[in-house]
């Protein structure tokens with residue numbers, strides 16, 4: 001049994017026997033989940049991708065020369081996905097003949113295979129090695145990359161999937177694997193009109209709903225379960241005070257679901273929830289606080305025209 005299959009099993013047991021129920025969003029990403037996320041990125045409501053794309057495109061020269069200013073480096077990307085935006089930086093680095101080795105890490109083997117294939121077609125000069133795993137597990141293996149400068153990318157506001165407490169733990173773990181010249185480049189989605197944020201996670205076409213429900217579909221396929229997707233609805237909330245968007249799957253009826261391979265029967269009361277995802281939104285004060293708590297300092301930051309999104313380069317404090 002693979003490490004990820006094992007942790008999927010453990011997380012289902014823990015999440016569906018707890019009150020309130022929850023399931024981690026990282027398991028949404030398989031072949032179907034990856035495709036649905038690509039559809040999300042193409043939705044007009046999902047401003048995050050375009051905003052970060054604009055930042056990287058506008059500031060690529062400065063960002064890449066910061067990355068490469070000390071010579072050769074390892075470019076390590078956490079949760080790389082399809083690399084749509086990373087490719088802007090990869091092209092710029094290649095254009096300038098900067099020497100680097102690209103190591104995208106993702107929980108989805110499918111997306112890594114697609115990424116490797118598209119990079120070999122579009123930017124064949126890139127020296128790429130993919131690694132499947134979760135952020136936390138792979139972090140401990142970063143020691144191997146200590147022989148030269150590391151630049152760690154964490155794009156797409158993936159950090160927003162972590163509550164502040166876990167984000168600090170995570171940033172501290174990265175920081176402890178960083179040397180003096182290493183850099184951490186993170187994208188943070190910013191607080192903005194609450195309606196804009198709600199719309200990004202609650203599109204009219206129902207793509208986000210299908211994306212979140214892929215978690216149930218995956219449990220059906222992997223563990224021989226009988227979740228009926230029509231008996232759940234997708235519900236999004238956004239708290240403009242805390243900056244936290246939450247995605248839930250809500251049981252429309254009183255029902256029992258059987259997960260045969262885990263020998264489980266899970267009872268849902270009518271309107272009972274499964275918490276699936278958190279997407280935290282930030283402002284400058286919160287980002288400075290996170291950095292401070294984690295032993296990092298801001299080196300530089302970049303934003304888009306509407307100030308919807310912000311990318312930061314951090315170094316060790």
Ligand SMILES: C[S@@+](CC[C@H](N)C(=O)[O-])C[C@H]1O[C@@H](n2cnc3c(N)ncnc32)[C@H](O)[C@@H]1O
Nearest residue numbers: 026029079080081106107108133134135155156
């Ligand atoms: C929201 S997508 C963003 C992809 C890309 N960074 C971007 O900005 O377009 C999140 C990606 O991170 C991966 N992922 C999510 N949780 C993860 C985890 N805990 N460990 C490793 N990869 C994870 C998913 O498979 C997916 O490819």
